[in-house]
Amino acid sequence: MKTYYWLHQNRFLSHLRTIFCALAIAGGSLTLSSIRADSPPPNATGDFYPCFTRTSLRQVGENLIITFDISGSSTGTFTSTSTGVTGTEMDVVHRDGSITLHGSLLFTGSVNGRSGTMLFTYEGIGNLNTGHENLRFVGTQGTGDLAGVVANLTAEGDLGGACDGDFGGHGTYSGHVLFTR
Secondary structure (H helix, E strand, O other), rough: OOHHHHHHHHHHHHHHHHHHHHHHHHHHHHHHHOOOOOOOOOEEEEEEEEEEEEEEEEEOEEEEEEEEEEEEEEEEEEEEEEEEEEEEEEEOOOOOOOEEEEEEEEEEEEEEEEEEEEEEEEEEEEEEOEEEEEEEEEEEEEOOOOOOOEEEEEEEEOOOOOOOOOOEEEEEEEEEEEEOO
């Protein structure tokens, strides 16, 4: 009687592959179980009140480069006190009065009742003549109850308003927050 040893070996390997795939799928689904896929991310809305203090000003070609220290507060989904938002911003003011800006903020406060900190990076455009700006924020790297939280926000604001710095502003934000825990 002939035995086909290689046939049994291939069946064994096939079974091992099937078991491995099933375990990989089960493990992946357990890892993702903390993310709530059954509901969309909650909406985030509110107001913000930045205060700008100029730290440098220099001419580069036809552009003016200005850097600022930022402090401020926010209300709504992201709630912080007057010292709850700190960061830096770099503005490139072009000859026609348009502005491109980039910055980062450390938010200290609460999001839907969860306290902690979050790092926000942002970029946007503005107009020197009108003082109006449009921005996009991404928040990650949370600590405390905000660990694992991701935020994607758009904001619109205007310069003007009192603060302890060189000038202030006010605006509104909206977007989504994803709680992965």
